Amino acid sequence: QSALTQPASVSGSPGQSITISCIGSSSDIGGYNFVSWFQQHPGKAPKLTIYDVSNRPSGVSNRFSGSKSGNTASLTISGLQADDEADYYCSAHTSSSTWVFGGGTKLTVL
């Protein structure tokens, strides 16, 4: 299985919005509404931020939103804050009943 494709880095200023893309195939992102996003601060375990494409777990800010179009999923963070600076990973269920992660995107808040 091939890793999902994410940009290596994105950046934005406080208060702005950014979007991180996650490109897969019809065998993963395009085939199921089982896409998740995780936020990871340095030295910490990943934290579930979005699941099932667009659902937010309890306690996650509504500044985080997810969407999907075809084989591409996206994570949008609005009203950027300093604490949003972290690595972000997408993951998707595959047709082989496995999971695949993206390579990760480093978000820098300028």
Place this chain on the structure above:
Amino acid sequence: QVQLQESGPGLVKPSQTLSLTCTVSGGSISSGSYYWSWIRQPAGKGLEWIGRIHTRGSTNFNPSLKSRVNMSLDTSRNRFSLNLSSVTAADTAVYYCAREDYASSSVDPWGQGTLVTVSS
């Protein structure tokens, strides 16, 4: 709330078997419908899904690791385990355990992670 904690040797010799345990507290691993998963992360690199075991014992593994991976449940001790055989330096990573919901893509909570180094 449910919490997960990884444990096991921090150093494993090449060609040997890496064995880790994830102890679950605040809930039973045999109740509900969940997968219990392992994910790893080499230093400075991204996340890699290793595999999962269902509450009823069925498993799914990353195809790239399938020939070397085994997972099991220990319901009496409320924990689950990972065995990865014939390890090399490429298996050096932080290993995380996590709970995956059966009917969604929710993977939560995660353990704090444990570093395993493969070296002689």
